[in-house]
Amino acid sequence: MNNQARRETPQVDLNGAVWRKSTRSAQNGACVEVAFPEGAVAMRDSKNPHGSVLLFWPDEWDAFLHGAQGGEFNRP
Structure with missing residues:
Protein backbone atom coordinates (compact mmCIF):
# COMPACT_ATOMS: atom_id res chain seq x y z
CA MET A 1 0.00 0.00 0.00
CA ASN A 2 1.25 3.47 -0.87
CA ASN A 3 1.50 5.81 2.12
CA GLN A 4 1.88 9.01 0.10
CA ALA A 5 -0.74 11.69 0.58
CA ARG A 6 -3.40 11.54 -2.10
CA ASN A 15 -9.77 24.90 -24.49
CA GLY A 16 -6.95 26.25 -26.58
CA ALA A 17 -4.47 23.62 -25.34
CA VAL A 18 -1.63 22.97 -27.76
CA TRP A 19 -1.31 19.20 -28.22
CA ARG A 20 2.03 17.72 -29.24
CA LYS A 21 3.20 14.27 -30.28
CA SER A 22 6.59 12.83 -31.01
CA THR A 23 8.07 13.52 -34.42
CA ARG A 24 8.89 9.80 -34.43
CA ARG A 44 -4.73 11.83 -24.71
CA ASP A 45 -5.01 9.27 -27.52
CA SER A 46 -4.61 10.94 -30.92
CA LYS A 47 -7.17 8.52 -32.41
CA ASN A 48 -9.83 9.99 -30.13
CA PRO A 49 -9.05 13.69 -29.58
CA HIS A 50 -12.49 14.33 -28.04
CA GLY A 51 -12.24 11.34 -25.68
CA SER A 52 -10.87 11.00 -22.19
CA VAL A 53 -7.81 12.94 -21.07
CA LEU A 54 -5.39 11.89 -18.35
CA LEU A 55 -4.27 14.77 -16.13
CA PHE A 56 -1.09 14.82 -14.06
CA TRP A 57 0.58 17.27 -11.73
CA PRO A 58 3.86 18.56 -13.25
CA ASP A 59 5.96 16.82 -10.58
CA GLU A 60 4.24 13.50 -11.37
CA TRP A 61 5.03 13.97 -15.07
CA ASP A 62 8.65 14.84 -14.27
CA ALA A 63 8.97 11.69 -12.14
CA PHE A 64 7.54 9.59 -14.99
CA LEU A 65 9.97 11.08 -17.51
CA HIS A 66 12.89 10.58 -15.12
CA GLY A 67 11.94 6.93 -14.69
CA ALA A 68 11.47 6.38 -18.42
CA GLN A 69 14.81 7.98 -19.22
CA GLY A 70 16.45 5.89 -16.50
CA GLY A 71 15.11 2.62 -17.89
CA GLU A 72 12.59 1.91 -15.11
CA PHE A 73 9.91 0.94 -17.64
CA ASN A 74 12.01 -1.15 -20.01
CA ARG A 75 10.54 -4.53 -20.84
CA PRO A 76 12.40 -7.50 -19.33
Whole structure:
Protein backbone atom coordinates (compact mmCIF):
# COMPACT_ATOMS: atom_id res chain seq x y z
CA MET A 1 0.00 0.00 0.00
CA ASN A 2 1.25 3.47 -0.87
CA ASN A 3 1.50 5.81 2.12
CA GLN A 4 1.88 9.01 0.10
CA ALA A 5 -0.74 11.69 0.58
CA ARG A 6 -3.40 11.54 -2.10
CA ARG A 7 -3.95 14.68 -4.15
CA GLU A 8 -6.96 15.69 -6.15
CA THR A 9 -6.73 15.60 -9.93
CA PRO A 10 -5.69 18.97 -11.38
CA GLN A 11 -8.62 21.01 -12.67
CA VAL A 12 -7.70 22.71 -15.93
CA ASP A 13 -9.28 24.33 -18.95
CA LEU A 14 -8.14 22.47 -22.06
CA ASN A 15 -9.77 24.90 -24.49
CA GLY A 16 -6.95 26.25 -26.58
CA ALA A 17 -4.47 23.62 -25.34
CA VAL A 18 -1.63 22.97 -27.76
CA TRP A 19 -1.31 19.20 -28.22
CA ARG A 20 2.03 17.72 -29.24
CA LYS A 21 3.20 14.27 -30.28
CA SER A 22 6.59 12.83 -31.01
CA THR A 23 8.07 13.52 -34.42
CA ARG A 24 8.89 9.80 -34.43
CA SER A 25 5.20 8.88 -34.33
CA ALA A 26 3.70 7.08 -37.29
CA GLN A 27 1.06 8.88 -39.32
CA ASN A 28 -1.60 6.22 -38.61
CA GLY A 29 -3.03 8.13 -35.65
CA ALA A 30 -1.98 5.59 -33.03
CA CYS A 31 -0.09 8.09 -30.90
CA VAL A 32 -0.14 9.69 -27.50
CA GLU A 33 -0.44 13.47 -27.44
CA VAL A 34 0.63 15.73 -24.60
CA ALA A 35 -0.37 19.28 -23.70
CA PHE A 36 0.93 21.54 -20.94
CA PRO A 37 -1.94 23.72 -19.67
CA GLU A 38 -1.03 25.91 -16.72
CA GLY A 39 -0.46 23.82 -13.60
CA ALA A 40 -0.90 20.40 -15.19
CA VAL A 41 0.15 17.96 -17.88
CA ALA A 42 -2.56 16.44 -20.08
CA MET A 43 -2.29 13.28 -22.16
CA ARG A 44 -4.73 11.83 -24.71
CA ASP A 45 -5.01 9.27 -27.52
CA SER A 46 -4.61 10.94 -30.92
CA LYS A 47 -7.17 8.52 -32.41
CA ASN A 48 -9.83 9.99 -30.13
CA PRO A 49 -9.05 13.69 -29.58
CA HIS A 50 -12.49 14.33 -28.04
CA GLY A 51 -12.24 11.34 -25.68
CA SER A 52 -10.87 11.00 -22.19
CA VAL A 53 -7.81 12.94 -21.07
CA LEU A 54 -5.39 11.89 -18.35
CA LEU A 55 -4.27 14.77 -16.13
CA PHE A 56 -1.09 14.82 -14.06
CA TRP A 57 0.58 17.27 -11.73
CA PRO A 58 3.86 18.56 -13.25
CA ASP A 59 5.96 16.82 -10.58
CA GLU A 60 4.24 13.50 -11.37
CA TRP A 61 5.03 13.97 -15.07
CA ASP A 62 8.65 14.84 -14.27
CA ALA A 63 8.97 11.69 -12.14
CA PHE A 64 7.54 9.59 -14.99
CA LEU A 65 9.97 11.08 -17.51
CA HIS A 66 12.89 10.58 -15.12
CA GLY A 67 11.94 6.93 -14.69
CA ALA A 68 11.47 6.38 -18.42
CA GLN A 69 14.81 7.98 -19.22
CA GLY A 70 16.45 5.89 -16.50
CA GLY A 71 15.11 2.62 -17.89
CA GLU A 72 12.59 1.91 -15.11
CA PHE A 73 9.91 0.94 -17.64
CA ASN A 74 12.01 -1.15 -20.01
CA ARG A 75 10.54 -4.53 -20.84
CA PRO A 76 12.40 -7.50 -19.33
